[in-house]
Amino acid sequence: MSTVEESQSANSQQFAVAEEEEGIRLDKLLAQRIATLSRARIQALIRSGNVTGPGDNAGAADGSYRVKAGDTFTVTLPPPAPAEPQGEKLDLDVVYEDDDVIVIDKPGDMVVHPAPGHADGTLVNALIAHCGESLSGIGGVRRPGIVHRLDKGTSGLLVVAKHDQAHQGLADQFAAHGEDGRMHRAYLALVWGTPLRPRDTIEARLGRSQSNRTKIAVVRGESGRHAVTHYERVHTFPTQAGPVTLLRVMLETGRTHQIRVHLAHVGHPVLGDTTYGSGFKAKAARLGEEAQEALAALDRQALHAAELGFEHPVSGEALMFESEPPEDLQRLLDALERDQTD
CATH class of the missing domain: 3.10.290.10 (RNA-binding S4 domain)
Structure with a gap:
């Protein structure tokens, strides 16, 4: 030794x-x-x-x-460089926290990382303020270790590392996408229509759209990145605008906008998704008044990260967390349940 x-x-x-x-x-x-x-x-x-x-x-x-x-x-080991950006005291729904990791139930209107147009008010700003000195420095900088992201407009569970060892341990699990049994993620998605099969797999490569570089698109041939999404039907609402289905969605890969693009690709875009489901505005207008109001109040895609399981990167303990739909999404679910056809 x-x-x-x-x-x-x-x-x-x-x-x-x-x-x-x-x-x-x-x-x-x-x-x-x-x-x-x-x-x-x-x-x-x-x-x-x-x-x-x-x-x-x-x-x-x-x-x-x-x-x-x-x-x-x-x-x-030099002291960690000061955090960038600055911390902000924002409300956080902390589901679990110890010296190594923190699990957050992110609201749908919060951006994860600062970016042009979102310089502050992000999850990173909030975590820097909340965790304080317990952030020992990811890569030498006192900052939270983000190993996976949720889009702005997607609510739900997200785990963050507080130091390098935890960051590396979580990153390895997310890179494996659950194939080794250590990590589990599942989402709830409200989509237009009803998929033919009660459960199915979407396998289609994803890359930047050639017509709009801010969007992701299904690409053909060997270009783009391999992407696989599994889903199963949970419940179908026979609304005045036609069926709306609640899906439970599991990721085998973790590409940008993967769930939203894949579901739109098979003809079942997520409700409220103005980027990949803009062609369904007329259908939304045929919902009953209560459901229309609930969808307008949601003001985001109806997508929620409901289940998150992983192996603790330090202790090795298997951890599992579940998140109920937030109030805005639950209001839409309730309204759809009452929006029955005659």
Whole structure:
């Protein structure tokens, strides 16, 4: 085993290489020894000169350096850079929180990341203020580690990492998209019409629309990115405008706007989706008065991240959370239930 001893600085650690570790890459060795830092973070520390040794050996500045028995390295962890953007005290529905992760039930009108037109009032702003010093620095910056996103207009459950180790652990699970059994995500979507099969899979590649670069579209051939969406019917409302169906949707891949684009592609766009369901405005106008008012009040796509399960990135505990439809979506569901045809 290698030995580890703290230096005089609280932010520095010294590592001596044992015989059985000889030949291991420097960045891999240090990532094994410092569980709270990802390998990418270790590599950044090496590049920035925060890893020194052995002695004056220049190999210490290269993550690919093959360590030798008896080598001693000192790793200095600089304090996290101040958070950007600034934190804002905003209301958050915190479902779960510990020293490593936080699970939020995001309202439909909140943007996750600051962007042009949304410089503040975002989930990131709110998390920086809420978590404060418990954010130990993702990639050296005191910020929340966002590993998945929900579109503005999509409500529901979202997990965020507080430090590098948790960020890497969650990112690995989301990259696998549940194939290894560690992660589970399911959404509720209200769509126009009724899919023919009670459950089905949509497999269609997605890429930027050639006619409108702000939109995602189904693309043919080998262009675009592989995307797979599974769904099952939950309930059908026989409204005055024709059937509206509540679907439970599961993602096998996680592409931008995937659920909305795939459902529109098979002829069942999400209610309230002005980007991918704009052709259904006339149908919306044929709903009963109460349902029309509820859809107008929703003012977003009727899509909700209702189930989220994952393996805790530090403890390994299996966690599962469920979120009921928010008030605006539940009001629409109730109105559709009463909007029966004669």
